Amino acid sequence: MYSPDRVLFPLRRTGPKGSGQFERISWDAALDEIAERFTSIAAEYGPEAIMPCSYLGTEGILNGLNVGDPFFAKLGATIAERTYCDSGSCTAYTMTIGDTAGVDPESLVHSKFILVWACNVMSTNLHLWPYIAEARKRGATVVVVDPVATRTARAADWHIAIRPGTDGALALAMMHVIINENLTDEDYIAKYTVGYEELAERVQSYSPEWAAQETGVPAEDIRILARQYAQSQPAVIRVGVAVERHAGGGQTMRSLACLPALVGAWRRPGGGILQLPLWAFPVNWAAFMHPEMLTPGTRVVNQFLLGEALTGEMQLDPPLKALMVYNSNPVVVCPDQDKLVSGLLRDDLFTVVSEQFVTDTAQYADIVLPATTQLEQKDIMFSWGHLFVTYNH
Secondary structure, eight states, X not given: XXXXXXXXXOEEEOXXXXXXXXXXXXXXXXXXXXXXXXXXHHXXXXXXXXXXXXXXXXXXXXXSTTTTHHHHHHHTOOEEEOOSSSHHHHHHHHHHHOSOOOSOGXXXXXXXXXEEESOOHHHHOGGGHHHHHHHHHTTOEEEEEOSSOOHHHHHSSEEEOOOTTOHHHHHHHHHHHHHHTTOSOHHHHHHHOSOHHHXXXXXXXXXXXXXXXXXXOOHHHHHHHHHHHXXXXXXXEEEOGGGGSSTTHHHHHHHHHHHHHHHTGGGSTXXXXXXXXXXXXXXXHHHXXXXXXXXXXXXXXXXXXXXXXHHTTTOOSSOOOEEEEXXXXXXXXSSOHHHHHHHHTOTTOEEEEEESSOOTTGGGOSEEEEOOOGXXXXXXXXXXXXXXXXXXX
């Protein structure tokens, strides 16, 4: 917060793009220039020639993901689709078990079997660990599925070192064992699920021997894992975002989300699956995003492909002539970095970056606007790890 490198005043580029050479200007001068350029670009090319680029650099409901959406919607700018993180997993999760929070993290104290899957809890979800530790004191078994021997994996009762990207194969083989060894909760399946017969038929080809070849996990270990999971109720699965970070990640999440229903884990506190507690928070996102301001038919560009959009490879009509970046550092987080930098170097692209520092992306800006940190703004925070709303003062 007190770094001498903080951007405290608006800056205008004075040297070549990418040089990081800027001069201090007033807020009035900066806003006038942005408004004039956006207005002239919209008049000449249409408002879709302007595109925002933002993500979760500043988290929170007020200053986070959706800030700026109403302005750019009203402007008619190109819609920036945000799918960097967890979109595949979230879609699959809600398709499988509905728009629900899943397990209350605090209820893990009641779990008998805790399966931590693709989540380094002790490093990235530390506030959950005390509940896991309490469950272990009460006799729970903790198993970690992770390619890497993380802090959490080393602290677990059993670390299953899976081959990266093969989580879906392990989940399917577990279902194969649970179904074929009659470890299912037939009453729960009959009352609360749809599609069991089709699933039971589908998993017949996914034996532990098949999965062992895919995952590198011995077939007998897969059988032991499936049996322990099914027979130690209530059992819970804590899924991390890493589970979707590969082709087919969404389908992997769907497979994992089926497991608790097969064994009736949802019946008791401490049983089920926990992805993002975010779903429990009663946030009226539309009140922040104002989708009613969008012009029907406005084009959508996925920020994942920003390099292609800026270099012309995407062949947009009209081409992008202005970019406003906030809450993100795309030169660092976007794929095809060379392509993205090439696009940002275009002399005919007017770029505005709102930032706390002159980041890799801000180096290529025409105008840099100073941004606040979490310590300098009020906000209301939802959570990915607990069910408390936090006031950020």
